Amino acid sequence: MKAADNPPGESYTKSRTSSYKFDFGPGKTEPGYIQITPSTVYSQELGYGFHSDSLLSYVMAIDRGSDDAIRSDFCSSTSPFFFTVDVPEGNYQVTVTMGDEKAETATTVKTELRRLMLEKVRTAPGEFATRTFLVNTRSPRIAGGGEVELKDREKTFEFWAWDDKLTFEFNDTRPTVCSLEIAPVDNTKTIFLLGDSTVCDQPREPFNSWGQMVTRFFTPEVVIANHSESGETFRDSQHRRRLDKILSLMKPGDVLIMQFGHNDMKERGEGIGAFTSFKSSIKHFVAETRKAGGIPVLVTPVQRRNFDEQDKIVNSHGDYPEAVRQAAKEDNVPLIDLHAMSTTLYETLGPQGSVALFSVPEDRTHHNNYGSYQLAKCIVQGIIDNKLDIAQYIVDDWQDFNPAHPDPLESWEFPASPQMTSLRPDGN
Numbered sequence: 001m002k003a004a005d006n007p008p009g010e011s012y013t014k015s016r017t018s019s020y021k022f023d024f025g026p027g028k029t030e031p032g033y034i035q036i037t038p039s040t041v042y043s044q045e046l047g048y049g050f051h052s053d054s055l056l057s058y059v060m061a062i063d064r065g066s067d068d069a070i071r072s073d074f075c076s077s078t079s080p081f082f083f084t085v086d087v088p089e090g091n092y093q094v095t096v097t098m099g100d101e102k103a104e105t106a107t108t109v110k111t112e113l114r115r116l117m118l119e120k121v122r123t124a125p126g127e128f129a130t131r132t133f134l135v136n137t138r139s140p141r142i143a144g145g146g147e148v149e150l151k152d153r154e155k156t157f158e159f160w161a162w163d164d165k166l167t168f169e170f171n172d173t174r175p176t177v178c179s180l181e182i183a184p185v186d187n188t189k190t191i192f193l194l195g196d197s198t199v200c201d202q203p204r205e206p207f208n209s210w211g212q213m214v215t216r217f218f219t220p221e222v223v224i225a226n227h228s229e230s231g232e233t234f235r236d237s238q239h240r241r242r243l244d245k246i247l248s249l250m251k252p253g254d255v256l257i258m259q260f261g262h263n264d265m266k267e268r269g270e271g272i273g274a275f276t277s278f279k280s281s282i283k284h285f286v287a288e289t290r291k292a293g294g295i296p297v298l299v300t301p302v303q304r305r306n307f308d309e310q311d312k313i314v315n316s317h318g319d320y321p322e323a324v325r326q327a328a329k330e331d332n333v334p335l336i337d338l339h340a341m342s343t344t345l346y347e348t349l350g351p352q353g354s355v356a357l358f359s360v361p362e363d364r365t366h367h368n369n370y371g372s373y374q375l376a377k378c379i380v381q382g383i384i385d386n387k388l389d390i391a392q393y394i395v396d397d398w399q400d401f402n403p404a405h406p407d408p409l410e411s412w413e414f415p416a417s418p419q420m421t422s423l424r425p426d427g428n
């Protein structure tokens with residue numbers, strides 16, 4: 001019997017299926033779906049349910065009593081809530097139906113470690129919206145043997161990125177879920193990300209990275225797999241076998257976007273430098289990507305928020321951005337010059353205004369939701385400007401972005417996730 005046929009509360013055997021259909025709410029259950037109510041709390045035995053981090057006392061189950069089993073009832077809240085499903089490593093197509101017969105709803109959906117998938121889906125009373133997206137899940141295991149050497153932070157408060165589960169965060173002013181469908185997909189074009197703390201999935205507020213926001217700007221024809229980690233260099237990433245992990249999954253035509261430099265510039269020793277060890281690492285990663293049939297894309301390191309007396313950004317990365325540019329030119333690799341684009345962005349806002357881009361005022365490296373959203377737009381614009389094949393998968397509501405004209409902060413709204421931390425990411 002498939003999991004989708006199980007009655008509420010009945011567990012399933014993980015190895016038998018990774019496709020699920022959930023009908024949220026206390027009313028009639030659509031045939032072939034599993035009913036979900038606020039009492040459906042995740043356990044290993046059950047294999048799905050509301051995560052314990054949810055404020056379950058605020059999750060409501062409402063039935064409007066109509067004949068439509070999917071749309072007549074739902075689960076909703078005035079606070080963010082989490083829903084977790086056991087799945088093996090892979091890519092999944094997710095379809096979620098939102099709305100309420102009698103009231104307005106507003107739902108933002110994030111997955112795993114706060115990857116933005118759906119932004120502010122609003123419905124009027126009696127209106128429903130069904131949206132589909134692709135999400136990647138991963139484990140440390142590497143096909144062929146061995147595994148990624150995880151940092152301690154990845155084994156604790158970042159472990160949602162590595163467990164055999166798919167976790168959803170439903171957020172916004174009135175998140176409302178009628179149904180949720182999950183199905184594995186194969187042979188999907190993948191955009192792999194590899195970089196440092198300004199790229200990786202940051203687990204808690206007020207920190208965020210462009211790698212967590214860029215997912216919002218792509219259609220369900222492509223999936224983004226973010227293998228970046230805080231505090232890392234090209235050499236760290238190779239040593240911990242992150243590149244090996246990506247290459248073990250890479251298919252011909254997949255893309256690997258790489259951004260390093262923040263931490264590489266702090267390495268010391270004989271032969272260490274921008275135009276020696278760093279540039280050599282770039283060329284190695286490019287060659288290995290191409291050997292696997294992938295398409296490498298290089299990104300210069302995002303600027304730090306350091307201004308001079310003329311309110312101009314001071315380059316704190318030395319020759320490392322130029323080394324990326326040289327390697328891209330020499331090896332004919334597409335280049336997204338985020339170093340230059342972030343300079344424009346910061347200087348447009350100025351020494352005081354640019355504080356709004358960062359996690360806390362004293363942090364000059366790590367961004368908040370607003371900052372990472374603007375930088376994600378820089379990345380997407382760079383993909384378009386380079387005429388990359390993946391540009392065809394950018395969402396229809398995309399508008400060309402100029403970092404000299406960022407989204408006005410006073411009108412920019414985004415629902416923060418509930419988990420907070422004062423612990424900064426590795427690297428600075």
